[in-house]
Amino acid sequence: MSEIRQITSLTNPLVKAVRGLHLRKEREASGQFLAEGLKIVTEAVELGRPPRVLLYGPEARDHAVLRKAADATHKAGGEVVEVTRDILEKISRRDNPQTVVAVFEQTFAALESLVPAGHAVWVALHAVRDPGNLGTIVRTADAAGCGGVILVGECCDPYSVEAVRATMGSIFAVPLYRASIPEFLAWRQAWPGSVIGTLLTASVDHRGADYRRPSLILMGNEQQGLTAELAAACDVNVKIPMRGRADSLNLSVAAGIMIYAAID
Numbered sequence: 365m366s367e368i369r370q371i372t373s374l375t376n377p378l379v380k381a382v383r384g385l386h387l388r389k390e391r392e393a394s395g396q397f398l399a400e401g402l403k404i405v406t407e408a409v410e411l412g413r414p415p416r417v418l419l420y421g422p423e424a425r426d427h428a429v430l431r432k433a434a435d436a437t438h439k440a441g442g443e444v445v446e447v448t449r450d451i452l453e454k455i456s457r458r459d460n461p462q463t464v465v466a467v468f469e470q471t472f473a474a475l476e477s478l479v480p481a482g483h484a485v486w487v488a489l490h491a492v493r494d495p496g497n498l499g500t501i502v503r504t505a506d507a508a509g510c511g512g513v514i515l516v517g518e519c520c521d522p523y524s525v526e527a528v529r530a531t532m533g534s535i536f537a538v539p540l541y542r543a544s545i546p547e548f549l550a551w552r553q554a555w556p557g558s559v560i561g562t563l564l565t566a567s568v569d570h571r572g573a574d575y576r577r578p579s580l581i582l583m584g585n586e587q588q589g590l591t592a593e594l595a596a597a598c599d600v601n602v603k604i605p606m607r608g609r610a611d612s613l614n615l616s617v618a619a620g621i622m623i624y625a626a627i628d
């Protein structure tokens with residue numbers, strides 16, 4: 365590996381900037397985000413998304429896979445830095461940090477560029493609040509082969525450290541789109557398949573709905589559920605049956621059930 369900088373000071377400006385990526389305001393200002401772990405970094409490189417900055421601890425120095433990631437980072441004009449374990453702990457805010465962390469550029473695709481027929485199933489989330497739920501849904505969308513995830517209205521940040529951790533690397537594989545509610549409602553008019561809302565008060569069992577392809581599954585917010593306005597914009601609203609005392613399923617669990625029902 366060539367041109368490796370070494371940083372040992374917690375007050376180094378690069379370390380400060382990387383730590384700042386825990387804050388949404390800093391992520392939005394820089395358009396960057398933090399991902400942890402050599403496996404995820406390798407996956408990003410394989411998908412043509414090399415890091416802007418690759419930081420690793422001394423234990424990872426001789427790892428052949430790290431060298432490959434470092435070469436790809438250099439080739440793309442990024443920076444490779446060896447840091448202390450102490451710095452990795454502070455960056456990841458964990459006692460037992462990953463030996464590799466990296467800074468990447470965020471990407472959001474334009475809704476107008478979405479080609480519905482390109483995939484059988486797509487997912488839209490309204491006002492998702494919990495980064496763990498959002499990351500888990502992106503991971504499930506990836507596993508099931510969905511085309512992408514559309515974030516409607518004010519959602520939590522898919523590029524927060526918590527959301528990215530929950531995606532387990534799928535953040536690099538699943539296109540993300542953003543739309544305000546009016547933008548989504550207007551765009552939805554031209555959707556060629558079924559738009560399926562998920563609603564606790566629906567009378568249609570999710571297994572009985574017509575998942576005409578491409579299917580667009582619309583999930584509601586954790587607290588309020590799907591709004592009346594969005595539910596009215598769906599071709600059908602469905603309910604996943606619940607037999608016990610729970611009054612709802614966790615959002616990411618419900619999304620997983622819906623995605624696989626639509627894909628089968």
Ligand SMILES: C[S@@+](CC[C@H](N)C(=O)[O-])C[C@H]1O[C@@H](n2cnc3c(N)ncnc32)[C@H](O)[C@@H]1O
Binds near residue numbers: 564619
């Ligand atoms: C935790 S639930 C929302 C609960 C909210 N109190 C409500 O009244 O809808 C979050 C989202 O998961 C989905 N969901 C959860 N359980 C569901 C079920 N049994 N059937 C269909 N969708 C469900 C819906 O999209 C819902 O908006």
